[in-house]
Amino acid sequence: MSQSAVPSLAPDPKRWKALVFIALAQLMVVLDATIVNIALPSAQDDLGISEGNKQWVITAYALAFGGLLLFGGRIADLWGRKRTFVLGLVGFAAASALGGAATGQAMMFGARALQGVFGALLAPAALSLLAVMFTEAKERAKAFGIYGAIAGGGGAVGLILGGFLTEYLDWRWTFFVNIPFAIVAAAGAYFVIREPAGGRNRSPLDIPGVVLSTLGLVALVYGFTRAESDGWSDAMTVTMFVSSVVLLAAFVVTEAKVRHPLLPLRVLTERNRGGIYLSLGLAVISMFGLFLFLTYYLQIVKGYSPVKTGFAFLPMIFGMIVGSTQIGTRLMTRVAPRLLMAPGFLLAALGMLLLTQLDIDTSYAGLIMPAQLMLGLGMGTAFMPAMSLATHGVEPRDAGVASAMVNTSQQVGGAIGTALLNTIAASATTAYIEDHVAGATTPAAQKVLAAKAMVNGYTHAIWWAVGILVVSAVIAAVLITTDAQNGAPAASGEGAEDPDDAVKIPVVAH
Template sequence: MPETAQFVDPRRWKALIFISLAQLMVVLDATIVNIALPSAQADLGISDGNRQWVITAYALAFGGLLLFGGRIADLWGRKQTFIVGLVGFAAASALGGAAVNSAMLLGARALQGVFGALLAPAALSLLAVMFTDAKERAKAFGVFGAIAGGGGAVGLILGGVLTEYMDWRWTFFVNIPFAAVAAAGAFAVIREPVESRNRSRLDIPGVILATTGLVALVYGFTRAESDGWTAGWTIGLFIASAVLLTAFAVVESQTKAPLLPLRVVTERNRGGVYISMGLAIIGMFGLFLFLTYYMQIVKGYSPVKTGLSFLPMIAGMIVGSTQIGTRLMTRVPARLLMGPGFVVAAVGMLMLTQLDLDTSYTWQILPGFILLGLGMGTAFMPAMSLSTHGVQPRDAGVASAMVNTSQQVGGAIGTALLNTIAASATTDYAKSHMAGAPSLTALKLEAMVHGYSTAIWWAVGILVLAAVIAVTFINAGPQDGGGPVAGSGDGAVEDAVPVMAH
């Protein structure tokens, strides 16, 4: 591999604090509003039919615009994009917290998604171009991976505390200090290599096709959850998404300066990361949803207690990411961390398939959470690093956006697919056990838990599939260098050999 210039910023560790803070804000916002939603719905008079749009408006804007946001970061500069994203996200959050009707709230959520789509890829790509030393990169991505994996659970905890002790509006207002601190810190300490920018013209046809295709895909899964998989709207959206994304791939292969260079996704290691991460998120998001309802409805936990019950999983993720993944990433191939990590997470998930009405939190749910956190933290850490490892610096933003896109689409699929499986299993159980049920209330709870258990079995299988894909596709050696490096220039050859074992 040819000698390449290294960009070393003495303030990069301070920068990591503010980048991680921004990433936490974006990730937790995907779940923090969930717990506050019933209160917001009652306060603003949102109908049951429109309730889902509080979640969907954010998901559609965020998922649909991520690739565009990633390329804007490459073109415009990652620091500038990062700060604009933070300021816009804070303003949108203030608008949501001050909402006086459903339209104002839904508009604020969509705006949060728009600015989140600028912020998330800019954050990850800043790390990719600032941390090029192997050991430092491992530590930085260990912190970032733990936050990316555990942020959703942090959102559940924070959402419960704010909703129970303050007001649902604070689930929005809390973003303002997060964003203010991160923006001020970023402005003061972040310095990116100017030569890593992509000076090409923006691929407008690619932007339109990618955005509409991803929006159709995410919305299709949302409609599948509410209307069913065979509904006309659901099928139509999936067909439209397939046509648009196929057209996008054709256009990108013919364009001189594509929005998403196909070399970013066709390289087997990055492709394996995007697919396995998306699958893992399918299982994770479904679990958050089911366990939140299980704790509150079946176990009778308060919102705060429900949120706190997820803390051991977050602790497991932090340990797995910063103590296992970080220490081993430069010593063993990524597949030997990701594959076993997903398997350990699947074992933890397997323990949660045994839920019933009187399941012990201490003896069954807690060990499952710890294993799930350890496994996911161990797997996410090398995955986050490998997703931008070896990519040309001019493509770091869009490569980072692909990680977020796979997570966002995975979250949409997980919520829709596993919810549908759970609902179907619940209905079937209730029908078949109607005759011998002691009471209608008991039957309803038993059927609900059976539905959750059935869906979690599917999540176990999906995690095992993620492990198989990680081990099969990813053949990179230990990550001891080769990250995005300033000054490689157009036509750099390092993309052909993204990671080398020395």
């Protein structure tokens, strides 16, 4: 490649300050996925939300966020990452204010949907900003180590913060708390972030691709959400799955034919990226299931308060931080990513395996805490190179949509994990009660039976989570073949004489 073919990408002297605001925004988005769960019972009572409609507080956000991520990623490539990032933050703050001030269920559902819309703009823009701002291998490793720790541990932070705000203040503060986060991040981004010149995708927006991908992803996420509440054989559940397959297949066909696709198939077909998207999506299935089961186990079986439950997840957060910032960051420039990801997922699977031994009188310090430490260390170590390699070989003009694919795999993985593992747990719980109900003749015995049945359901589902993590490890070991990321700084593919040059020099993002 000639020297003149590559635009000058001198490192931004304020890039580490910029990382603070990008990380703050990512923390806000990730913790919002769990912080509202803790507050949901209180909000339901206060707003008069029916039992049948309460799921829409979660579902409205998931549908908008999951369905619009690809669109948001392409908007970031088209409009500019910094502009999209700031717009997403301002919109997310406004939607959060609306949710905190909600006076009824319709207002609440609308606010959650708006949060999802602006989150779908914000998340890909944040990730792709990191991709183009941190181009030197060691700096990139540090930046994505920090980002990976936040992406992995933010959900557990949400449980702690949600429990504290709900118990000591009011459920409305689980929404209002986003406002200062967003204001600080938006102001910081506006004044500090300097997006590198070049690399913007100015091609016309692929409207058929936007419609097909959005409808297909919405149908897929809603199908899994519906399966959790109404069963896998429910007519609407089946309809959603069939519609999703048809729409997403039509999307792939469309993207192969249109001149300026929303999601260039070159982003998906590269072996390493495909391995990242698939292994990360599967791992998230296990993580979401774990958050769900441990939260209920600690509160219902062990009798923990919401705040105590949140703090009980601290070992996992600690493990995530150490795995991402110490193990992953230090080794990513020295060893191949698969040698971090595959062992990381296996260590997480081992921690998950410990949790299959849960019982109603299980010791927190003796089993739950070490299991969480192993899970956190494993996931943090695996997530860090996954974040960093998500746009490996992608030209800067595609960084936004490639980053959005990682968010999409996580969002779909979360929907699958919540529905699939919860359904497995419910079935096992019912079967256990049917097998042992004859021996429960007193109220006290029936109470113990209910607790044992619940834990039995959780352990059955956790066995599935162990298997899924092992599959993630195998996929990472087999599909991800790139070497250690210790090469030269990434260059913009724009203007390159050889189209393969952009693949030879890695560009990375979450």
